Amino acid sequence: MSRETSLFSGRPSELVGQQIAGYRIEQEIGRGGMAVVYRARDLRLERTVALKLLAPELARNDTFRRRFTHESRAAAAIDHPHIVPVFEAGETDGVLYIAMRFVAGSDLRHLLDREGPLPPATAVRVAAQVASALDAAHDHGLVHRDVKPGNILVSRGTDSDHPEHVYLTDFGLTKKSLSLTGFTTVGQFVGTLDYVAPEQISGRPVDARCDVYGLACVVYEILAGHPPFLRDDDMALLWAHQYDDPPPLTEARPDLPPQVDPVFAKALAKRPDDRYPSCLDFVAALRAAAAGGGVVTGAAPARAGRQPGEERPKPPPRWAEPVFVERA
Ligand SMILES: Nc1ncnc2c1ncn2[C@@H]1O[C@H](COP(=O)(O)OP(=O)(O)O)[C@@H](O)[C@H]1O
Ligand SMILES: [Mg+2]
Secondary structure, eight states, X not given: OOOXXXXXXXXXXXXXXXEETTEEEEEEEEEOSSEEEEEEXXXXXXXXXXXXXXXXXXXXXXXXXXXXXXXXXXXXXXXXXXXXXXXXXXXXXXXXXXXXXXXXXXXXXXXHHHHOSOOHHHHHHHHHHHHHHHHHHHHTTEEOOOXXXXXXXXXXXXXXXXXXXXXXXXXXXXXETTOBOOTTSTTTTOSOOTTOOHHHHHTOBOOHHHHXXXXXHHHHHHHHSSOSOOOSSHHHHHXXXXXXXXXXXXXXXXXXXXXXXXXXXXXXXSSGGGXXXXXXXXXXXXXXXXXXXXXXXXXXXXXTTOOTTOOOSSOOOOTTSOOOOOOO
């Protein structure tokens, strides 16, 4: 089949209103390093789906084509309440696509940009859901390797006990456990280096504990408002992941009990052997530590940069309140 894409040669916005493989494209809803994701209408089943298309500039690159196909299989292999269900994947007119459940709400990147740090109870709830998805992937012998806020989707939950339902997505970098990683693979580290484990950087074998590290970086950011390491350039950031101790979380969140600091120190240990063995073990320790000081509810702290006494732009989300805003 020709790799020239007549459908998908120009700007992605040109696709709105077009039909691809029985899906009518309605609106762009997100993009990452590899793909553009649209809200689309499944014309056969008359339902809304998320349609992920391999970015046109990557569609001629075999590495990305393989990765994209691999993604649909990896995600579809795991049936889990916190992993976005894949409905169908294929290729039409040179365009590779994945149709999956449309998650109304927001990804965690946008949520954190909008809300700032979240209250501890919200953070623990979100962390637990992502952790259960990651542990399920690990049970299938898969390592996600790209745990970051942009790959976590937050939607409305079922009731006030479960105010949000969280999905892990983007299995594009998923690998079989214990496979080697490194910078040699084309475009592996497209995007952010804020959540990358030391063994991913140095090209040592990765297993579930690589995702424990990534998850801990994300949860640290949910609570602190920034990831564990802040450096001016990528090389310094890579160095920090490999050799520097993360600053104690309580420096950014003095409202949290000191017991949380050793939990992050362990989850962010340089050696995988020194970390929690699973993501849910990490979250269980975090939950206990956060409760240890009796602080499980309450408002998020002020955002960095606000002057004392300055009006808050808007009230912080109360922890029992859903923290997402639905897309228009
Ligand atoms: N099923 C979905 N429902 C709603 N939005 C989604 C869905 N999948 C992805 N998105 C949005 O699209 C963005 C990019 O998707 P992602 O799968 O992470 O692509 P990439 O591989 O390019 O990083 C996500 O950060 C999210 O905002
Ligand atoms: Mg992504």
